[in-house]
Amino acid sequence: MPKTAEPTTATIPGPATPYQGDIARYWNNEARPVNLRLGDVDGLYHHHYGIGAVDESALAQPHDSDREAKLIAELHRLESAQTDLLLDHLGNIGPDDLLVDAGCGRGGSMVMAHQRFGCSVEGVTLSTKQADFANQRAQELSIDKSVRAHVCNMLDMPFGNGQAAASWNNESSMYVDLHDLFAEHARVLAPGGRYVTITGCWNPVYGQPSKWVSQINAHFECNIHSRREYLRAMADNRLVPQTITDLTAATLPYWELRATSSLTTGIEEAFLNSYKDGSFQYLLIAADRV
Numbered sequence: 001m002p003k004t005a006e007p008t009t010a011t012i013p014g015p016a017t018p019y020q021g022d023i024a025r026y027w028n029n030e031a032r033p034v035n036l037r038l039g040d041v042d043g044l045y046h047h048h049y050g051i052g053a054v055d056e057s058a059l060a061q062p063h064d065s066d067r068e069a070k071l072i073a074e075l076h077r078l079e080s081a082q083t084d085l086l087l088d089h090l091g092n093i094g095p096d097d098l099l100v101d102a103g104c105g106r107g108g109s110m111v112m113a114h115q116r117f118g119c120s121v122e123g124v125t126l127s128t129k130q131a132d133f134a135n136q137r138a139q140e141l142s143i144d145k146s147v148r149a150h151v152c153n154m155l156d157m158p159f160g161n162g163q164a165a166a167s168w169n170n171e172s173s174m175y176v177d178l179h180d181l182f183a184e185h186a187r188v189l190a191p192g193g194r195y196v197t198i199t200g201c202w203n204p205v206y207g208q209p210s211k212w213v214s215q216i217n218a219h220f221e222c223n224i225h226s227r228r229e230y231l232r233a234m235a236d237n238r239l240v241p242q243t244i245t246d247l248t249a250a251t252l253p254y255w256e257l258r259a260t261s262s263l264t265t266g267i268e269e270a271f272l273n274s275y276k277d278g279s280f281q282y283l284l285i286a287a288d289r290v
């Protein structure tokens with residue numbers, strides 16, 4: 001029998017803090033075309049960024065009428081490539097395993113994980129709208145018995161100790177205290193299980209968060225941590241990094257391309273400048289739960 005999560009709490013009565021209430025409202029109100037139009041390409045809705053080289057042959061010439069559609073499809077391909085890389089680091093996952101997506105958004109990564117491994121995937125988000133959207137997509141794909149989103153705090157997840165074979169944060173760890181977060185992942189992960197994050201973090205070599213990093217924080221109402229904080233909080237919580245990959249160079253083509261699209265949101269300059277001046281890094285960290 002496939003493992004399914006047995007929630008220990010039915011629903012969370014409300015946000016754990018006023019800040020979490022702000023974040024729930026933020027994502028309940030979010031409907032940026034850059035996310036919805038990309039998701040419409042194939043029904044995988046992401047709230048993260050892309051990696052890999054742009055396939056110039058897939059783009060139309062500047063004045064072709066279908067340039068925008070091709071550009072959107074290319075940005076979306078790079079965002080799904082980002083998820084594929086994260087999934088590559090989850091280890092040997094079988095159909096009976098349970099995966100946990102902490103901060104699951106509209107559920108694109110959960111669907112991809114289920115399609116790859118055939119296993120159960122449980123996600124949590126603070127946003128009722130996102131959870132409803134993810135569950136609706138799972139229903140449309142007839143995978144709602146295996147893929148489920150819950151409205152709940154990732155610091156207090158409704159899963160038992162050691163239930164998950166692997167868990168992840170895909171661009172969702174900048175909303176919480178990292179010690180609290182990794183303590184919770186270490187609790188739900190089975191010993192020997194795998195934790196993976198893809199995240200933007202400020203570079204301690206730069207000194208302090210740059211103005212661009214501060215701009216990204218203000219734009220998303222988040223609190224970007226430093227690389228040092230990630231590694232320290234993991235070490236303190238039985239998570240031992242096995243792979244640390246700097247994806248900064250790999251994400252730049254996505255941002256350069258996005259900056260030329262009609263779907264810009266105004267944050268492109270901050271990402272491009274902070275990646276280029278070395279104050280900000282796009283990292284993948286895969287850790288063993290020991």
Ligand SMILES: C[S@@+](CC[C@H](N)C(=O)[O-])C[C@H]1O[C@@H](n2cnc3c(N)ncnc32)[C@H](O)[C@@H]1O
Binds near residue numbers: 125155
């Ligand atoms: C940038 S989106 C990333 C979504 C998804 N991981 C993806 O890659 O498409 C950030 C997500 O983190 C969630 N989030 C932030 N703080 C949270 C918390 N304390 N508990 C649960 N989810 C949280 C938000 O609700 C949102 O779904």
Ligand SMILES: CC(C)=CCC/C(C)=C/COP(=O)(O)OP(=O)(O)O
Binds near residue numbers: 032035047224
């Ligand atoms: C790497 C960092 C620091 C990420 C911050 C978290 C975040 C808001 C990610 C993208 O979400 P989105 O897909 O909703 O954003 P956008 O609308 O800009 O595409």
Ligand SMILES: [Mg+2]
Binds near residue numbers: 034035047048
């Ligand atoms: Mg996006």
